[in-house]
Amino acid sequence: MMFRLRVSLPDRPGALGQVARVLGTLGADILQVTVLEREGGRAVDDFTVSWPGVTDTGSIGDRLSAVPGLNVEAAWPTREIPGCTPDYDLLRHVAADPGRAFVTLVDAAPGLVGAGWAVTVRSGTGEVVHRSWQAPETLEGPVDAATWGGPEGTAWTAPPRPAVLCSGGHHLMSLPIPGADLHLVLARDAAFHRAELDRVVRVVEIVAIVGR
Structure with missing residues (x-):
């Protein structure tokens, strides 16, 4: 199942890597990352991920709570094809x-x-x-x-x-x-x-x- 995850996180080296590692341990495959905003020491990024099985969007934030300073702003199913134009x-x-x-x-x-x-x-x-x-x-x-x-x-x-x-x-x-x-x-x-x-x-x- 494909999801878009919108997260706000500290804009510092290694922060994206932390998110990627946590998603990997949860079995999610990152298909695309889009940087929407970088301001005031924080960044807002959209992750398009393929999630194994069926999950509800409400539980995704709890699963990503291991990343210090990360806030899940939104999560929703998507039919987008990463890499397309x-x-x-x-x-x-x-x-x-x-x-x-x-x-x-x-x-x-x-x-x-x-x-x-x-x-x-x-x-x-x-x-x-x-x-x-x-x-x-x-x-x-x-x-x-x-x-x-x-x-x-x-x-x-x-x-x-x-x-x-x-x-x-x-x-x-x-x-x-x-x-x-x-x-x-x-x-x-x-x-x-x-x-x-x-x-x-x-x-x-x-x-x-x-x-x-």
Whole structure:
């Protein structure tokens, strides 16, 4: 079973090696490591690992507690293929058929950040225009008003700028598609990092240019 583990750990020589050794003793195979952030003496890294058998995400933090100073920020199952280039593949398909640019974006965007599903919604109304597999028919609250700034329990309205927030039990990434009167919304069980948001913003900007 494949998992993404997001960990915060001291940014010092040997820290990654400690994590790797502990994961190895637990039988996990590290397939990929991505550094998301290095700031204030700490680093935030994503590990893509193959875990033997079936395990629940809640127990993973306990198993990694042997590493001093390590915090497991999130753990979730993933279908990502380490070493692949989903952003390049997405842009290649968009360039081959610009008329379906936004449909292709919705279908492929979850693979960029290990999301569960994606939709495009009409700016201002929240009407779902395109849906990936498993996406809901509509987006509705309750919304984390402190993050979003809108009233709770109302129909979901896309924030005006790229943002990460919570709604209906999901962690969401929302960003406008330039010139299209649409927002791309992605969802998963774990919070999105700013580095992931920045990556998707760049891809969406290119898709919007080609799609126009």
